[in-house]
Amino acid sequence: MxxxxxxxxxxxxxxxxxxxxxxxxxxxxxxxxxxxxxxxxxxxxxVNKEELFKEIVGKLIEDMIKKANSTIDPEKSFSENLHYVLYEILQFRRQHQLMIKLIQEEQEMKTPAVSDMLQEIEDAIVSFISENISIAIKKQYIKQCNPELTAFVAFRLYISLISDWEKHHQPLEKEEIADLFELYFIKGLSKENG
Amino acid sequence: MxxxxxxxxxxxxxxxxxxxxxxxxxxxxxxxxxxxxxxxxxxxxxVNKEELFKEIVGKLIEDMIKKANSTIDPEKSFSENLHYVLYEILQFRRQHQLMIKLIQEEQEMKTPAVSDMLQEIEDAIVSFISENISIAIKKQYIKQCNPELTAFVAFRLYISLISDWEKHHQPLEKEEIADLFELYFIKGLSKENG
DNA sequence: TAATTGACCACTTTGTTCATTTGGTCAATA
DNA sequence: TATTGACCAAATGAACAAAGTGGTCAATTA
Missing domain, CATH: 1.10.10.60 (Homeodomain-like)
Structure with missing residues (x-):
């Protein structure tokens, strides 16, 4: 030691x-x-700068998935769990900050190492969400849908809200983001619902 | 004369x-x-090159909005109209030679005048959708929500479905996109709805 | 002797110079 | 009076020089 x-x-x-x-x-x-x-x-x-970067991003993915997993409570509803998981992820300032910075760097200079890592992050997150959506469908917590596509859409919605919107507007609070997610994605805009 | x-x-x-x-x-x-x-x-x-450019792009925006407006059918539902409008706009973006060239120039050399104009085009689209969402809220077709943010999210979600998904998967059919958009954005995934 | 270090090197990026090109003007022209 | 293209200041980019960067390794520590 x-x-x-x-x-x-x-x-x-x-x-x-x-x-x-x-x-x-x-x-x-x-x-x-x-x-x-x-x-x-x-x-x-x-071995080099890129490997150091990979280790950090790998850790970020691992922590995020671990944290998300520990938050999931099978007793609770899908929408509640989604809400908590999202909220939990939004708490991680550091990781959040790194993520935002990488998205920014990808968009404005297309550094290959960064593009690769963001793709890896996206794949990991989408795959994680996808699994949980599959479970939720099986348990009939939500409607029948393509889990991977749904996970992909959910992820893009998240990115739009945390990163893209901020480019020209006041950033959203984490409570706001969670609520919007619920409105747009779970409840839907239709008047007949919730 | x-x-x-x-x-x-x-x-x-x-x-x-x-x-x-x-x-x-x-x-x-x-x-x-x-x-x-x-x-x-x-x-x-x-007065100068940029003003000449602006006049041409202004015309392009006008044409696009006109085209989008012409697809609105008061007989049809809000979600159907939203789908048609977004689809028409994306088709326009995809097919219009000037638009294609500008997007390309933005990506590979970030000419400021071009970035500005593309932003103006996006603002015009979001603002157009936003107005229609405001109307839909007033008419109580959909729930209370921030029209601008909702328009922004709808536009992003649509681009995700129509363009981004294709980057790593089989492209979606027009009907599929309509159904998915309706499912994710209007009805929501909650079992209690629709 | 095993871990640590920073001077060092090959290579890349950034800054500078300067000839060429381009946006914009205006006196000459039709 | 409307139109023009030779003209000029400013912008651009090619070529070169200077500074910075990732990665190595002989010297140095503990």
Whole structure:
């Protein structure tokens, strides 16, 4: 056991920098400075910048799925669970921030490493949502529908609300986002419902 | 009454050139040559290149909205009309040569004048949908909601279904899209509805 | 001796220079 | 009076120079 966990120091520093400046604008020198570590040390833990990035994004996906899973309560309704999961994910400032920064970087400079990772994040999230939608359909909590397509649409709705809308308008509060999700996606706009 | 309408000649020439080469790659010299007009003549009708561009894009927006409006059928339901309008707009975006060229130019060189105009086009679309949503709320066809945000989300959701989904999956048929849009956006997934 | 480091290097990105091109003007022209 | 194209200042981009970056490794620590 070492006095300080240098690997964790590096991961924390890199996460901070990626979230703040994005992938391209983060230099390995910078990361080593923030982590109070020699630049070479980074390369004893990670083969290169992209692998360091992958580890962080992988962790982000893992944490998000884990957190979401732990929030799901089989006793509760689908819409309630969706609400809680969404709310929980919106709580993660750091991860949220990194995600927003990456979407931004993807859109305005198309850094290949970033595009790849965002695709990976999307696949993981869509696949997770898809599984849960399948379960909800089986249990007859929601209507029959294509789980993957529905998960895809839900994810896009989420991105629209957290990232795209903010480009030209006041950002939405997390309560607002959760409520809107419920209105547009669960209840629907039809007058006959809820 | 002049023998030839020089202003229209210029507009036609510029439209042709913008559609073929984009905004940046179109020179005023070129436009004057295509229009068979002295370069100076252009400046008796338009203060500068950007204003000429704006006039053409303004016309494009007008045509698009006109087209969208003509698809609205008061006999049909709100959701059907929304679907038709959005479908018509996306078809327009997809088929109109100038639109295609501008989207391409935006993506690969981010010419500011082009970005501005594309934003204006999107704003016009969202604003048009927003107005129709406001009417639908007043007539109590749908629930109370923020019309602008709802229009924005509807537009995004539609693009997701019609364009983004195709990037990694089998394209959806027009009827499928209509059904899905109705399911996700209007009825909602809740079992209690529809 | 195993872990750590930062000077170092090949390569990329960014800044600078300057000839060419382009948007826009206006005196000459029809 | 409407139209024009030679003309000019400003914008552009090609070519080169300077600075910055990812990644390595011999020297240094603990």
């Amino acid at each position: 070492t006095v300080v966990d240098r690997k964790q120091l590096i991961i924390d520093a890199a996460t901070k920098s990626f979230s703040l400046f994005g992938y391209k604008a983060t230099t390995m020198d910078q990361v080593s400075k923030i982590a109070n570590v020699g630049k070479g040390t980074i390369y004893t833990f990670f | 002049t023998v030839v309408d020089r202003k229209q000649l210029i507009i036609d020439a510029a439209t042709k050139s913008f559609s073929l080469f984009g905004y940046k790659a179109t020179t005023m010299d070129q436009v004057s040559k295509i229009a068979n007009v002295g370069k100076g003549t252009i400046y008796t009708f338009f």
